[in-house]
Amino acid sequence: MKKNMNFWLIPFAVLLSCSEKSYVNNIVVPEPPAPKEYEFSATPSWADEFDYEGLPDTDKWSYDIGGSGWGNNELQYYTEARSENVQVADGLLTITARKETYEGSGYTSTRLISKGKGDFLYGRFEVKAKVPQGRGTWPAAWMLPSDWTYGDWPASGEIDILEHVGYDQDVVHISVHTEAYNHSIGTQKTAFRKIQNATTEFHTFRVDWTPAYIRGFVDDVQLFNFPNEGTGYKVWPFDQKFHWLLNLAVGGDWGGQQGIDEEVYPVQYQVDYVRVYDLLNP
Template sequence: MKQRKFLNTIIAFSFLVGGTLLVTNCEVDETQKVANLTNLVMSDEFDVDGAPDPDLWGYDLGDGTAQGLPAGWGNNELQVYTDSPDNVSVENGLLVITARQVGANQYTSARLTTQVNFDQQYGRFEARMRLPLGKGIWPAFWLLGNDCDENPWPQCGEIDVMEYLGDAPTVIFGSAHGPGYNGGDSISKEYDLGNDRFDTGFHVFGIEWGPDFINYYVDGDLYQQITPEITAEEAIEKDGITNPGEWVFNRPFYIIMNIAVGGDLPGAPNADTVFPQRMFVDYVRVYN
Protein backbone atom coordinates (compact mmCIF):
# COMPACT_ATOMS: atom_id res chain seq x y z
CA MET A 1 0.00 0.00 0.00
CA LYS A 2 1.33 3.41 -0.92
CA GLN A 3 1.81 5.88 1.90
CA ARG A 4 2.66 9.54 2.25
CA LYS A 5 5.84 10.40 4.13
CA PHE A 6 6.77 13.85 5.44
CA LEU A 7 10.05 13.77 7.33
CA ASN A 8 12.33 16.45 8.72
CA THR A 9 15.60 14.53 8.57
CA ILE A 10 18.42 16.47 6.92
CA ILE A 11 21.72 14.88 5.99
CA ALA A 12 24.84 16.15 4.26
CA PHE A 13 24.56 16.87 0.53
CA SER A 14 27.33 15.15 -1.43
CA PHE A 15 28.48 15.58 -5.02
CA LEU A 16 30.00 13.29 -7.59
CA VAL A 17 31.98 14.92 -10.39
CA GLY A 18 32.79 13.05 -13.57
CA GLY A 19 31.70 9.59 -14.63
CA THR A 20 29.63 8.69 -17.65
CA LEU A 21 26.05 9.88 -17.89
CA LEU A 22 23.55 7.97 -20.02
CA VAL A 23 21.47 10.43 -22.04
CA THR A 24 19.33 9.07 -24.83
CA ASN A 25 18.51 12.12 -26.91
CA CYS A 26 20.57 15.09 -25.69
CA GLU A 27 24.19 16.09 -25.75
CA VAL A 28 25.43 16.45 -22.17
CA ASP A 29 28.91 17.26 -20.92
CA GLU A 30 30.23 14.15 -19.16
CA THR A 31 31.95 16.33 -16.54
CA GLN A 32 28.73 17.87 -15.31
CA LYS A 33 28.10 17.72 -11.59
CA VAL A 34 25.57 15.19 -10.39
CA ALA A 35 24.25 14.50 -6.92
CA ASN A 36 24.01 11.33 -4.86
CA LEU A 37 20.63 11.73 -3.17
CA THR A 38 19.14 8.89 -1.17
CA ASN A 39 17.41 10.50 1.84
CA LEU A 40 13.66 10.89 1.23
CA VAL A 41 12.45 13.89 3.23
CA MET A 42 8.96 14.42 1.75
CA SER A 43 6.65 12.38 -0.41
CA ASP A 44 2.99 12.37 -1.31
CA GLU A 45 1.84 9.11 -2.91
CA PHE A 46 -1.82 10.26 -3.17
CA ASP A 47 -3.25 7.10 -1.64
CA VAL A 48 -6.25 8.68 0.15
CA ASP A 49 -9.19 9.65 -2.05
CA GLY A 50 -10.73 13.11 -1.69
CA ALA A 51 -9.04 16.47 -1.34
CA PRO A 52 -5.22 16.66 -1.42
CA ASP A 53 -3.58 16.48 2.01
CA PRO A 54 -4.14 19.89 3.67
CA ASP A 55 -1.06 19.37 5.85
CA LEU A 56 1.03 19.66 2.68
CA TRP A 57 -0.96 21.35 -0.09
CA GLY A 58 -2.61 24.75 -0.30
CA TYR A 59 -4.03 26.65 -3.26
CA ASP A 60 -3.50 29.81 -5.25
CA LEU A 61 -7.04 30.95 -6.07
CA GLY A 62 -8.66 33.30 -8.53
CA ASP A 63 -7.33 35.13 -11.59
CA GLY A 64 -4.15 36.52 -10.02
CA THR A 65 -5.49 39.88 -8.85
CA ALA A 66 -5.62 38.73 -5.23
CA GLN A 67 -1.89 38.05 -5.51
CA GLY A 68 -1.20 41.57 -6.80
CA LEU A 69 -0.91 40.54 -10.45
CA PRO A 70 -2.90 41.77 -13.45
CA ALA A 71 -5.92 39.62 -14.23
CA GLY A 72 -4.67 36.55 -16.08
CA TRP A 73 -1.70 35.88 -13.78
CA GLY A 74 0.48 38.41 -15.61
CA ASN A 75 0.26 36.38 -18.83
CA ASN A 76 -3.33 37.11 -19.96
CA GLU A 77 -4.33 33.55 -19.03
CA LEU A 78 -8.00 32.62 -19.22
CA GLN A 79 -8.45 30.25 -16.26
CA VAL A 80 -9.70 30.99 -12.77
CA TYR A 81 -8.11 28.72 -10.17
CA THR A 82 -10.35 27.03 -7.61
CA ASP A 83 -10.08 24.40 -4.88
CA SER A 84 -13.28 22.70 -6.06
CA PRO A 85 -13.36 18.89 -6.44
CA ASP A 86 -14.32 19.63 -10.04
CA ASN A 87 -10.78 20.93 -10.55
CA VAL A 88 -8.63 19.02 -8.06
CA SER A 89 -9.07 15.68 -6.31
CA VAL A 90 -7.26 12.49 -5.35
CA GLU A 91 -8.73 9.42 -7.04
CA ASN A 92 -7.49 5.83 -7.15
CA GLY A 93 -3.95 6.67 -6.09
CA LEU A 94 -3.56 9.72 -8.34
CA LEU A 95 -3.79 13.46 -7.90
CA VAL A 96 -6.02 14.76 -10.70
CA ILE A 97 -5.88 18.43 -11.74
CA THR A 98 -8.68 19.23 -14.21
CA ALA A 99 -9.09 22.21 -16.53
CA ARG A 100 -12.72 22.78 -17.51
CA GLN A 101 -14.53 25.12 -19.88
CA VAL A 102 -17.43 26.82 -18.11
CA GLY A 103 -18.43 29.39 -20.74
CA ALA A 104 -17.25 31.19 -23.85
CA ASN A 105 -13.55 31.82 -23.22
CA GLN A 106 -14.13 30.97 -19.54
CA TYR A 107 -12.21 28.20 -17.81
CA THR A 108 -11.50 26.85 -14.34
CA SER A 109 -8.49 24.88 -13.15
CA ALA A 110 -6.36 24.36 -10.03
CA ARG A 111 -2.95 25.50 -8.80
CA LEU A 112 -1.55 23.63 -5.79
CA THR A 113 1.32 24.93 -3.68
CA THR A 114 3.36 23.85 -0.66
CA GLN A 115 4.26 27.47 0.21
CA VAL A 116 2.87 27.30 3.75
CA ASN A 117 3.80 23.73 4.63
CA PHE A 118 7.01 22.66 2.87
CA ASP A 119 10.09 24.16 1.27
CA GLN A 120 13.68 23.03 0.90
CA GLN A 121 17.05 24.36 -0.19
CA TYR A 122 18.87 21.93 -2.52
CA GLY A 123 18.10 18.28 -3.19
CA ARG A 124 16.11 16.29 -5.70
CA PHE A 125 12.51 17.26 -6.51
CA GLU A 126 10.58 14.87 -8.76
CA ALA A 127 7.06 13.94 -9.82
CA ARG A 128 5.67 11.10 -11.92
CA MET A 129 2.97 12.55 -14.18
CA ARG A 130 0.80 12.05 -17.25
CA LEU A 131 0.09 15.29 -19.07
CA PRO A 132 -3.01 16.71 -20.80
CA LEU A 133 -3.42 17.53 -24.50
CA GLY A 134 -4.58 20.37 -26.73
CA LYS A 135 -3.79 23.85 -27.98
CA GLY A 136 -3.90 26.39 -25.15
CA ILE A 137 -3.20 23.82 -22.41
CA TRP A 138 -0.12 24.64 -20.29
CA PRO A 139 0.63 22.38 -17.29
CA ALA A 140 3.67 22.92 -15.09
CA PHE A 141 5.58 21.47 -12.14
CA TRP A 142 7.76 24.24 -10.75
CA LEU A 143 9.40 25.87 -7.73
CA LEU A 144 9.51 29.43 -6.36
CA GLY A 145 11.81 31.00 -3.78
CA ASN A 146 10.08 31.07 -0.40
CA ASP A 147 10.71 34.83 0.01
CA CYS A 148 8.71 35.88 -3.07
CA ASP A 149 6.27 37.88 -0.96
CA GLU A 150 9.09 40.10 0.32
CA ASN A 151 11.53 39.66 -2.56
CA PRO A 152 9.41 39.90 -5.73
CA TRP A 153 9.93 37.77 -8.81
CA PRO A 154 12.31 37.35 -10.54
CA GLN A 155 14.69 38.20 -7.68
CA CYS A 156 13.27 35.33 -5.61
CA GLY A 157 14.06 32.86 -8.40
CA GLU A 158 11.95 30.33 -10.28
CA ILE A 159 12.87 26.78 -11.29
CA ASP A 160 10.56 25.19 -13.85
CA VAL A 161 11.07 21.45 -13.48
CA MET A 162 8.58 20.72 -16.26
CA GLU A 163 6.52 22.91 -18.57
CA TYR A 164 4.60 21.64 -21.57
CA LEU A 165 2.40 23.00 -24.34
CA GLY A 166 -0.52 20.73 -25.10
CA ASP A 167 -0.23 21.07 -28.87
CA ALA A 168 3.35 19.69 -28.78
CA PRO A 169 2.80 16.38 -26.96
CA THR A 170 6.32 14.99 -27.48
CA VAL A 171 8.18 17.97 -25.96
CA ILE A 172 8.65 19.37 -22.45
CA PHE A 173 11.06 22.07 -21.34
CA GLY A 174 12.92 22.98 -18.17
CA SER A 175 13.80 26.57 -17.33
CA ALA A 176 15.30 28.91 -14.74
CA HIS A 177 14.30 32.54 -14.09
CA GLY A 178 16.25 35.18 -12.19
CA PRO A 179 17.41 38.79 -12.53
CA GLY A 180 18.49 39.36 -16.13
CA TYR A 181 17.22 36.00 -17.39
CA ASN A 182 13.45 35.74 -16.96
CA GLY A 183 10.17 35.60 -18.83
CA GLY A 184 10.86 35.19 -22.54
CA ASP A 185 14.58 35.48 -21.78
CA SER A 186 14.71 32.63 -19.29
CA ILE A 187 17.37 29.94 -19.58
CA SER A 188 15.49 27.01 -21.04
CA LYS A 189 15.96 23.75 -22.94
CA GLU A 190 13.59 21.28 -24.56
CA TYR A 191 13.46 17.51 -24.15
CA ASP A 192 11.82 15.64 -27.03
CA LEU A 193 10.50 12.10 -26.54
CA GLY A 194 10.62 11.47 -30.28
CA ASN A 195 8.20 8.68 -31.11
CA ASP A 196 6.48 8.72 -27.70
CA ARG A 197 4.08 11.28 -26.17
CA PHE A 198 3.68 12.76 -22.71
CA ASP A 199 -0.12 12.52 -22.79
CA THR A 200 -0.26 8.76 -23.31
CA GLY A 201 1.84 7.52 -20.40
CA PHE A 202 3.52 8.46 -17.13
CA HIS A 203 7.00 10.00 -17.01
CA VAL A 204 9.22 11.19 -14.16
CA PHE A 205 10.27 14.85 -14.25
CA GLY A 206 12.95 15.97 -11.83
CA ILE A 207 15.74 18.30 -10.89
CA GLU A 208 18.83 17.78 -8.75
CA TRP A 209 19.93 21.09 -7.27
CA GLY A 210 23.06 22.08 -5.37
CA PRO A 211 24.82 25.30 -4.37
CA ASP A 212 26.21 25.87 -7.88
CA PHE A 213 24.12 23.80 -10.31
CA ILE A 214 20.62 22.71 -11.29
CA ASN A 215 20.34 19.48 -13.31
CA TYR A 216 17.16 18.67 -15.27
CA TYR A 217 15.99 15.10 -15.88
CA VAL A 218 13.25 13.19 -17.70
CA ASP A 219 12.98 9.51 -16.71
CA GLY A 220 16.49 9.71 -15.30
CA ASP A 221 18.04 11.23 -18.44
CA LEU A 222 20.04 14.39 -17.73
CA TYR A 223 19.38 16.88 -20.53
CA GLN A 224 20.37 20.28 -19.09
CA GLN A 225 22.62 21.78 -16.41
CA ILE A 226 22.44 25.43 -15.30
CA THR A 227 25.27 27.02 -13.29
CA PRO A 228 26.10 30.54 -12.01
CA GLU A 229 28.46 30.96 -14.96
CA ILE A 230 25.66 30.15 -17.40
CA THR A 231 23.19 32.59 -15.81
CA ALA A 232 25.76 35.39 -15.91
CA GLU A 233 26.72 34.71 -19.52
CA GLU A 234 23.09 34.41 -20.61
CA ALA A 235 22.10 37.73 -19.03
CA ILE A 236 25.07 39.58 -20.53
CA GLU A 237 24.37 38.14 -23.97
CA LYS A 238 20.67 39.03 -23.89
CA ASP A 239 20.78 42.39 -22.08
CA GLY A 240 24.26 43.66 -22.93
CA ILE A 241 24.98 44.56 -19.31
CA THR A 242 27.36 43.04 -16.81
CA ASN A 243 25.48 43.30 -13.52
CA PRO A 244 22.57 40.82 -14.01
CA GLY A 245 22.71 37.08 -14.00
CA GLU A 246 22.82 36.83 -10.22
CA TRP A 247 22.55 33.25 -8.95
CA VAL A 248 19.43 33.39 -6.77
CA PHE A 249 19.02 29.66 -6.19
CA ASN A 250 20.54 29.75 -2.71
CA ARG A 251 17.43 29.75 -0.53
CA PRO A 252 14.55 27.33 0.16
CA PHE A 253 12.01 26.91 -2.64
CA TYR A 254 8.46 25.55 -2.51
CA ILE A 255 6.50 23.44 -5.01
CA ILE A 256 3.70 24.47 -7.39
CA MET A 257 1.65 22.28 -9.77
CA ASN A 258 -1.03 23.66 -12.08
CA ILE A 259 -2.71 23.65 -15.47
CA ALA A 260 -3.00 27.09 -17.08
CA VAL A 261 -5.30 27.75 -20.04
CA GLY A 262 -4.56 30.28 -22.77
CA GLY A 263 -2.51 33.44 -22.44
CA ASP A 264 0.41 34.98 -24.28
CA LEU A 265 2.04 31.58 -23.89
CA PRO A 266 0.66 29.10 -25.03
CA GLY A 267 -2.09 30.95 -26.91
CA ALA A 268 -5.83 30.37 -26.68
CA PRO A 269 -7.52 27.00 -27.05
CA ASN A 270 -8.88 26.32 -30.51
CA ALA A 271 -11.73 24.28 -31.95
CA ASP A 272 -9.69 21.09 -31.66
CA THR A 273 -9.08 21.49 -27.90
CA VAL A 274 -11.34 19.11 -26.01
CA PHE A 275 -12.40 19.83 -22.41
CA PRO A 276 -12.07 18.74 -19.70
CA GLN A 277 -8.30 18.16 -19.76
CA ARG A 278 -6.58 16.41 -16.88
CA MET A 279 -3.08 16.09 -15.48
CA PHE A 280 -2.47 12.93 -13.44
CA VAL A 281 0.21 12.87 -10.73
CA ASP A 282 1.27 9.51 -9.33
CA TYR A 283 3.65 10.92 -6.72
CA VAL A 284 5.73 13.91 -5.65
CA ARG A 285 9.01 13.18 -3.82
CA VAL A 286 11.80 15.30 -2.42
CA TYR A 287 15.22 13.98 -1.38
CA ASN A 288 18.16 15.55 0.44
Protein backbone atom coordinates in the same frame (compact mmCIF):
# COMPACT_ATOMS: atom_id res chain seq x y z
CA MET B 1 89.73 32.95 -37.84
CA LYS B 2 86.46 32.22 -39.63
CA LYS B 3 86.87 28.53 -38.95
CA ASN B 4 87.34 29.16 -35.24
CA MET B 5 84.19 31.34 -35.07
CA ASN B 6 82.06 28.56 -36.55
CA PHE B 7 83.53 26.12 -34.08
CA TRP B 8 82.26 28.17 -31.13
CA LEU B 9 78.87 29.13 -32.60
CA ILE B 10 77.66 25.61 -33.28
CA PRO B 11 77.66 24.30 -29.70
CA PHE B 12 76.25 27.60 -28.45
CA ALA B 13 73.33 27.27 -30.84
CA VAL B 14 72.77 23.69 -29.78
CA LEU B 15 72.89 24.70 -26.11
CA LEU B 16 70.42 27.52 -26.67
CA SER B 17 68.10 25.24 -28.58
CA CYS B 18 68.17 22.61 -25.86
CA SER B 19 67.61 25.22 -23.18
CA GLU B 20 64.55 26.65 -24.93
CA LYS B 21 63.12 23.20 -25.55
CA SER B 22 63.56 22.26 -21.91
CA TYR B 23 61.86 25.47 -20.79
CA VAL B 24 58.85 24.92 -23.06
CA ASN B 25 58.44 21.31 -21.99
CA ASN B 26 58.31 22.27 -18.34
CA ILE B 27 55.35 24.63 -18.69
CA VAL B 28 52.42 23.07 -16.83
CA VAL B 29 48.90 24.24 -17.73
CA PRO B 30 46.62 23.38 -14.79
CA GLU B 31 43.40 21.54 -15.52
CA PRO B 32 40.24 23.40 -14.48
CA PRO B 33 38.80 21.95 -11.28
CA ALA B 34 36.11 19.35 -11.84
CA PRO B 35 32.68 20.45 -10.62
CA LYS B 36 31.78 18.97 -7.28
CA GLU B 37 29.41 16.05 -7.55
CA TYR B 38 26.64 15.84 -4.98
CA GLU B 39 24.74 12.96 -3.44
CA PHE B 40 21.14 12.76 -2.32
CA SER B 41 19.28 10.68 0.21
CA ALA B 42 17.98 7.31 -0.97
CA THR B 43 14.50 7.88 0.48
CA PRO B 44 12.35 11.01 0.23
CA SER B 45 12.24 13.42 3.14
CA TRP B 46 8.98 14.94 1.84
CA ALA B 47 6.54 13.36 -0.58
CA ASP B 48 2.95 12.90 -1.63
CA GLU B 49 2.25 9.48 -3.12
CA PHE B 50 -1.47 10.30 -3.53
CA ASP B 51 -2.40 6.97 -1.99
CA TYR B 52 -5.62 8.27 -0.43
CA GLU B 53 -9.05 9.40 -1.60
CA GLY B 54 -10.65 12.84 -1.78
CA LEU B 55 -9.12 16.30 -1.93
CA PRO B 56 -5.34 16.87 -1.71
CA ASP B 57 -3.71 16.49 1.72
CA THR B 58 -4.06 19.84 3.54
CA ASP B 59 -0.92 19.08 5.54
CA LYS B 60 1.04 19.35 2.30
CA TRP B 61 -0.98 21.54 -0.08
CA SER B 62 -2.75 24.87 -0.21
CA TYR B 63 -4.30 26.72 -3.18
CA ASP B 64 -3.58 29.78 -5.25
CA ILE B 65 -7.05 31.18 -6.03
CA GLY B 66 -8.36 33.58 -8.65
CA GLY B 67 -8.64 34.54 -12.29
CA SER B 68 -6.30 37.49 -12.68
CA GLY B 69 -4.34 36.04 -15.60
CA TRP B 70 -1.39 35.20 -13.33
CA GLY B 71 1.07 37.38 -15.22
CA ASN B 72 0.63 35.43 -18.47
CA ASN B 73 -2.87 36.45 -19.63
CA GLU B 74 -4.20 32.99 -18.76
CA LEU B 75 -7.94 32.38 -19.05
CA GLN B 76 -8.74 30.05 -16.15
CA TYR B 77 -10.03 30.75 -12.65
CA TYR B 78 -8.14 28.70 -10.07
CA THR B 79 -10.62 27.33 -7.54
CA GLU B 80 -10.07 26.18 -3.96
CA ALA B 81 -10.72 22.58 -2.87
CA ARG B 82 -13.33 22.10 -5.59
CA SER B 83 -13.69 18.43 -6.49
CA GLU B 84 -14.69 19.29 -10.05
CA ASN B 85 -11.17 20.66 -10.54
CA VAL B 86 -8.99 18.55 -8.25
CA GLN B 87 -9.32 15.05 -6.87
CA VAL B 88 -7.16 12.25 -5.47
CA ALA B 89 -8.21 8.69 -6.32
CA ASP B 90 -6.70 5.41 -7.53
CA GLY B 91 -3.22 6.54 -6.50
CA LEU B 92 -3.29 9.67 -8.66
CA LEU B 93 -3.75 13.40 -8.27
CA THR B 94 -5.98 14.66 -11.08
CA ILE B 95 -6.26 18.36 -11.92
CA THR B 96 -9.11 19.03 -14.35
CA ALA B 97 -9.52 22.15 -16.45
CA ARG B 98 -13.13 22.78 -17.49
CA LYS B 99 -14.76 25.12 -19.97
CA GLU B 100 -17.38 26.84 -17.81
CA THR B 101 -18.24 30.34 -16.69
CA TYR B 102 -17.00 30.89 -13.16
CA GLU B 103 -16.33 34.16 -11.32
CA GLY B 104 -16.06 36.03 -14.61
CA SER B 105 -13.69 33.55 -16.27
CA GLY B 106 -14.44 31.12 -19.07
CA TYR B 107 -12.49 28.18 -17.63
CA THR B 108 -11.74 26.66 -14.23
CA SER B 109 -8.75 24.72 -12.97
CA THR B 110 -6.52 24.23 -9.89
CA ARG B 111 -3.13 25.51 -8.76
CA LEU B 112 -1.69 23.66 -5.76
CA ILE B 113 1.19 25.08 -3.71
CA SER B 114 3.28 23.65 -0.87
CA LYS B 115 4.30 27.06 0.52
CA GLY B 116 4.50 26.98 4.30
CA LYS B 117 4.05 23.21 4.26
CA GLY B 118 6.94 22.16 2.08
CA ASP B 119 9.71 24.75 1.64
CA PHE B 120 13.15 23.58 0.56
CA LEU B 121 16.73 24.73 0.06
CA TYR B 122 18.57 22.31 -2.27
CA GLY B 123 17.70 18.71 -2.96
CA ARG B 124 16.40 16.37 -5.63
CA PHE B 125 12.85 17.18 -6.75
CA GLU B 126 10.94 14.59 -8.77
CA VAL B 127 7.44 14.33 -10.17
CA LYS B 128 5.89 11.54 -12.19
CA ALA B 129 3.15 12.90 -14.42
CA LYS B 130 1.03 12.57 -17.54
CA VAL B 131 0.08 15.80 -19.32
CA PRO B 132 -3.17 16.56 -21.20
CA GLN B 133 -3.56 16.79 -24.94
CA GLY B 134 -5.05 19.73 -26.82
CA ARG B 135 -4.26 23.26 -27.95
CA GLY B 136 -4.47 25.76 -25.13
CA THR B 137 -3.44 23.39 -22.33
CA TRP B 138 -0.42 24.38 -20.24
CA PRO B 139 0.38 22.03 -17.32
CA ALA B 140 3.39 22.57 -15.09
CA ALA B 141 5.31 21.27 -12.09
CA TRP B 142 7.59 24.03 -10.83
CA MET B 143 9.00 25.97 -7.90
CA LEU B 144 8.87 29.56 -6.68
CA PRO B 145 10.70 31.32 -3.82
CA SER B 146 8.90 31.20 -0.51
CA ASP B 147 10.15 34.58 0.77
CA TRP B 148 11.03 36.59 -2.39
CA THR B 149 14.24 37.71 -0.70
CA TYR B 150 15.68 39.43 -3.77
CA GLY B 151 12.47 41.07 -4.99
CA ASP B 152 9.55 40.33 -7.29
CA TRP B 153 9.75 37.99 -10.30
CA PRO B 154 12.20 37.28 -11.81
CA ALA B 155 14.72 38.64 -9.28
CA SER B 156 14.11 35.91 -6.69
CA GLY B 157 14.07 33.12 -9.28
CA GLU B 158 11.90 30.34 -10.66
CA ILE B 159 12.62 26.65 -11.34
CA ASP B 160 10.47 24.83 -13.93
CA ILE B 161 10.70 21.05 -13.59
CA LEU B 162 8.04 20.29 -16.21
CA GLU B 163 6.15 22.42 -18.71
CA HIS B 164 4.18 21.29 -21.74
CA VAL B 165 2.06 23.36 -24.12
CA GLY B 166 -0.66 21.51 -26.00
CA TYR B 167 0.06 22.91 -29.45
CA ASP B 168 3.58 21.40 -29.28
CA GLN B 169 2.64 17.79 -28.62
CA ASP B 170 5.05 15.68 -26.52
CA VAL B 171 7.71 18.42 -26.22
CA VAL B 172 8.61 18.95 -22.56
CA HIS B 173 10.61 21.84 -21.11
CA ILE B 174 12.88 22.39 -18.09
CA SER B 175 13.94 25.97 -17.32
CA VAL B 176 15.12 28.51 -14.78
CA HIS B 177 14.36 32.22 -14.59
CA THR B 178 16.49 34.86 -12.88
CA GLU B 179 16.97 38.61 -13.18
CA ALA B 180 19.84 38.05 -15.62
CA TYR B 181 18.29 35.11 -17.45
CA ASN B 182 14.59 35.25 -18.30
CA HIS B 183 12.34 35.19 -21.35
CA SER B 184 11.23 38.81 -21.03
CA ILE B 185 14.73 39.95 -22.05
CA GLY B 186 15.47 37.02 -24.35
CA THR B 187 18.05 35.32 -22.13
CA GLN B 188 16.07 32.49 -20.52
CA LYS B 189 17.97 29.30 -19.73
CA THR B 190 15.87 26.38 -20.91
CA ALA B 191 16.06 22.96 -22.53
CA PHE B 192 13.40 20.90 -24.24
CA ARG B 193 12.96 17.44 -25.66
CA LYS B 194 10.33 15.59 -27.63
CA ILE B 195 9.43 12.37 -25.82
CA GLN B 196 7.12 9.54 -26.69
CA ASN B 197 3.56 9.49 -25.36
CA ALA B 198 3.72 12.40 -22.90
CA THR B 199 -0.07 12.61 -22.97
CA THR B 200 -0.81 8.87 -22.75
CA GLU B 201 1.92 7.56 -20.43
CA PHE B 202 3.55 8.69 -17.19
CA HIS B 203 7.11 10.02 -17.27
CA THR B 204 9.46 11.19 -14.52
CA PHE B 205 10.72 14.77 -14.43
CA ARG B 206 13.28 15.99 -11.91
CA VAL B 207 15.83 18.62 -11.01
CA ASP B 208 18.91 18.22 -8.86
CA TRP B 209 19.39 21.55 -7.11
CA THR B 210 22.73 22.09 -5.37
CA PRO B 211 24.85 25.12 -4.41
CA ALA B 212 26.87 24.63 -7.62
CA TYR B 213 24.27 23.76 -10.27
CA ILE B 214 20.70 22.95 -11.19
CA ARG B 215 20.40 19.96 -13.51
CA GLY B 216 17.21 18.71 -15.14
CA PHE B 217 16.27 15.17 -16.17
CA VAL B 218 13.47 13.45 -18.07
CA ASP B 219 13.15 9.72 -17.38
CA ASP B 220 16.62 9.89 -15.75
CA VAL B 221 18.26 11.32 -18.89
CA GLN B 222 19.93 14.68 -18.29
CA LEU B 223 18.44 17.43 -20.39
CA PHE B 224 19.38 20.68 -18.65
CA ASN B 225 22.37 22.15 -16.81
CA PHE B 226 22.56 25.58 -15.18
CA PRO B 227 25.81 26.26 -13.26
CA ASN B 228 26.24 28.78 -10.46
CA GLU B 229 28.48 31.41 -12.04
CA GLY B 230 29.34 32.88 -8.66
CA THR B 231 28.39 36.42 -9.69
CA GLY B 232 25.57 37.11 -7.26
CA TYR B 233 21.80 36.88 -6.98
CA LYS B 234 21.01 38.38 -10.41
CA VAL B 235 22.30 35.15 -11.92
CA TRP B 236 21.89 32.80 -8.96
CA PRO B 237 19.07 33.61 -6.52
CA PHE B 238 18.88 29.92 -5.71
CA ASP B 239 20.30 30.13 -2.19
CA GLN B 240 16.88 30.64 -0.61
CA LYS B 241 13.93 28.34 0.10
CA PHE B 242 11.51 27.41 -2.70
CA HIS B 243 8.19 25.55 -2.75
CA TRP B 244 6.24 23.34 -5.17
CA LEU B 245 3.49 24.37 -7.56
CA LEU B 246 1.30 21.98 -9.57
CA ASN B 247 -1.17 23.58 -11.96
CA LEU B 248 -2.98 23.35 -15.26
CA ALA B 249 -3.37 26.68 -17.05
CA VAL B 250 -5.58 27.46 -20.04
CA GLY B 251 -4.30 29.71 -22.83
CA GLY B 252 -1.93 32.48 -21.88
CA ASP B 253 1.00 34.13 -23.62
CA TRP B 254 2.69 30.79 -24.27
CA GLY B 255 0.01 28.14 -23.87
CA GLY B 256 -2.43 30.03 -26.09
CA GLN B 257 -0.03 31.07 -28.85
CA GLN B 258 -1.84 28.90 -31.39
CA GLY B 259 -5.32 29.32 -29.98
CA ILE B 260 -7.48 27.05 -27.85
CA ASP B 261 -9.29 23.94 -28.98
CA GLU B 262 -12.50 24.35 -27.00
CA GLU B 263 -13.70 20.89 -28.01
CA VAL B 264 -11.09 19.06 -25.92
CA TYR B 265 -12.35 20.29 -22.54
CA PRO B 266 -12.53 19.02 -19.88
CA VAL B 267 -8.87 17.93 -19.84
CA GLN B 268 -6.87 16.26 -17.09
CA TYR B 269 -3.33 16.61 -15.78
CA GLN B 270 -2.41 13.59 -13.65
CA VAL B 271 0.40 13.18 -11.13
CA ASP B 272 1.46 9.82 -9.71
CA TYR B 273 3.77 11.25 -7.04
CA VAL B 274 5.84 14.21 -5.91
CA ARG B 275 9.08 13.51 -4.01
CA VAL B 276 11.91 15.47 -2.42
CA TYR B 277 15.28 13.90 -1.55
CA ASP B 278 17.71 15.72 0.75
CA LEU B 279 21.11 16.93 -0.40
CA LEU B 280 23.63 14.94 1.64
CA ASN B 281 26.90 16.86 1.20
CA PRO B 282 26.19 20.57 0.85
